[in-house]
Amino acid sequence: MDVTRLTRVRDVCPFAPTAHHWIFATRWMARVTAGVAPIEYFETGYTVTVLKNRLICWRRTFTTGSGAPSVATSDSLFTIHEWCPSVWPQPRDRRGWRRFGMQHCEAIVFLSEIDRENFARSWSAQARRHLVVFKKNSTIALRLGTLADLENNIGESQVPARLHPVFLNCVRQHLVVQPETIEILVAVRAATNEVLGCFVAGNCAEARQSYYLTGFFRRGTEKMQVMTGLVAWWFERTIARNFLTLNFGHSTNGSLLSRTESGVGYSIFKTHFGVRRVWWPGSFWRIL
Incomplete structure (x- = not known):
């Protein structure tokens, strides 16, 4: 495994405060969240109530800019506010907030650059070679698929069994609230229709971004x-949709510690497709 590839990706840190790069603050992402937790919308984002009981009320807010969200107490003993901005806040915006937690990195392709x-x-040269191998294989066909x-x-597939329910539930949640935005791309054996691999993308018109949700390939088909x-x-x-970006999702950041993370192999896979590693500021916290 060539972990040195993780250090060759061009980093972007911090990024400009434009909404189309921060998909987590869009209504597209919020609609899925609203299916599992109470949510409040406002102009630049939304707030989710992650946990609420007599002792603690934990609220998480996503914003597309650096301006701090409004906060309010609850009827719980402690009210915890977590703020996830798209860009690093100015000192005046983060006054009263304390940063805690690691910065989050995502592998994004900017179509304006290619x-x-x-x-x-x-x-990469390796990815181009692999694409040639794939295209020369006349036994493979591509089609749109279904949850089934x-x-x-x-x-x-190669995906560990413990992750199967996680991946499937992610797709199901999107299909329930916005099925028209989800595409399940499938590669099959043309002669038998046996599924060789799946790739699920969520298309967010608001952000003009296509977001990788999950995917897998059948064991034994690696060389295909x-x-x-x-x-x-x-x-x-x-x-063809004239979107601005493709988002491969989370990427390890190239540090020695990050190379031991689960999923580091997929982070390395992403580096072959002209991605830039975008750093988000992480979480800021406030307790009332």
Whole structure:
């Protein structure tokens, strides 16, 4: 595993306060959250009540800018506010708040920086070779899939069994509230329709961003480069929508400690597709 690739990604820290890079503060993400927790909307984001009982009320707020959200007490003994801004707040904005927790990194492709007609030019030489291998394999076909494709095949994938319910529930939650925004891209054996791999993307028109939700490939198909082929199809479909960014999701930050994280292999996989590692400020806290 070539962990040195993690140090070659161009970092962006901090980023400009534009909403289309901070998908977590969009209504698209909030609608899913609202299905599992109470939520309050405001102009630049929303607040989720994560936990509430007689002792503690914990509220988490996502904002698209650096301005601090309004806070209020609750009928619990302690009210804890967690604030997740899209950019590092100015001193006047973070007055009264205390930062605690690690910065969050995501692997994002900015389509304005690449050749949309030949997007693979921005990929690594290895990824381009793998794409050639995939395209030469005439036994593979691509099609749009359904939740059943995920449910019936994830057990035969490389994904650890403990993560199966996590991945499936993530997709189910989106399908319940906004199915029209979810695409399940599937690679199959053309002759038998056997599923070789799946790649699930959520398309947020508000942010003009396509967001990777989950994916897998069937064990034993590693040399077929199915995931590289699905990523290429994802690029094509996102470019056709005239979106601004593709978001591969969380990425380890390249530090020695981060290289021991679970999922580091997928973080390395992401580095082959012309991503930039965007750092978000992390959480700020206030107790009332």
